[in-house]
Amino acid sequence: xLLNVSYKNxxxxxxxxxxxxxxxxxxxxxxxxxxxxxxxxxxDCSIEIKNLLILDxxxxxxxxxxRPKGIIIRFRSLLETFGLIIPYYKFNLYKTDLGLxxxxxxxxxxxxxxxxxxxxxxxxxLLGHRADNAPTNIEDL
Numbered sequence: 003x004l005l006n007v008s009y010k011n012x013x014x015x016x017x018x019x020x021x022x023x024x025x026x027x028x029x030x031x032x033x034x035x036x037x038x039x040x041x042x043x044x045x046d047c048s049i050e051i052k053n054l055l056i057l058d059x060x061x062x063x064x065x066x067x068x069r070p071k072g073i074i075i076r077f078r079s080l081l082e083t084f085g086l087i088i089p090y091y092k093f094n095l096y097k098t099d100l101g102l103x104x105x106x107x108x109x110x111x112x113x114x115x116x117x118x119x120x121x122x123x124x125x126x127x128l129l130g131h132r133a134d135n136a137p138t139n140i141e142d143l
Contacts, residue, residue, distance in 0.1 A: 003017070003021065003086070003087045004050060004051070004084060004085070004086050004087075004110060005017070005018070005084065005085050005087065006082055006083070006084055006085075007076065007083050007084065007085040008081075008082045008083045008084075017087075018074070018085070018087055021071070021072060021087045021089050022069035022070070022071050022072030022073065022074060022087055022088070022089055023069045023070035023071040023072070024069075024070070025067075025069065026068070026069070026070065034068070034127070034131070035127075037067055037068040037069075038065055038066070038067055038068075039065050039066040039067075039121070039124045039128075040065070040118070040120045040121055040124065041063050041065060042063060042064050042065060042066065042114045042115070042121065043061070043062065043063055043114065043115045044062040044063065044064055044077065044112055044113070044114060044115075045102060045113045045114065045115050046111075046112075046113040047062075047110075047111065047112045047113065048109060048110045048111045048112075050109075050110065051077075051084075051086070051110060051112065054077075054079040054084060055077070055079055057079050057080050058079055058080050060078070062077070063077065063078075064076060064077035064112065064114070065077075066124070066128070068127075068128065068131055070135060071089055071090060071135065072087065072088050072089035072090050072093065073088050073090075073093065073128065074086070074087055074088070075088065075105065075112060086107065086110055086112070088105070088107040090132050090135060092107045092108060093105070093106075093107060093132065094106040094107070095125070095128075095129065097116075098113075101115065101116040101117055101122075102114065102115060102116065103116050103125060
């Protein structure tokens with residue numbers, strides 16, 4: 003689900019909280035050693051996101067926020083902030099050649115350059131958190 007999260011709107015906040023859970027408390031953030039990613043550079047993305055990013059001439063960057071039941075990928079276009087809300091049961095991550103990560107949710111995808119140790123460490127944390135909190139698959143029963 004791709005949403006404009008620039009302004010405080012109770013309906014949008016409720017949708018996000020239903021999909022990926024409420025934000026972590028301060029104590030939980032300290033326990034996780036932070037819930038946000040470093041600045042991530044977007045290499046490629048799906049057509050819906052690309053149509054938003056080409057509206058300005060800035061560098062295409064994003065960041066990822068961990069939530070209890072998913073993640074939020076935020077990026078800016080013009081003066082607006084957009085969020086791609088991805089619950090863990092729809093989250094797919096592929097590591098491709100030369101340090102590129104591709105994140106999928108339904109028809110949306112974002113390809114991110116992973117050129118520093120901090121980014122690789124964050125993705126390791128993300129995958130560990132997903133393994134602990136993702137719903138059980140039917141094959142696991």
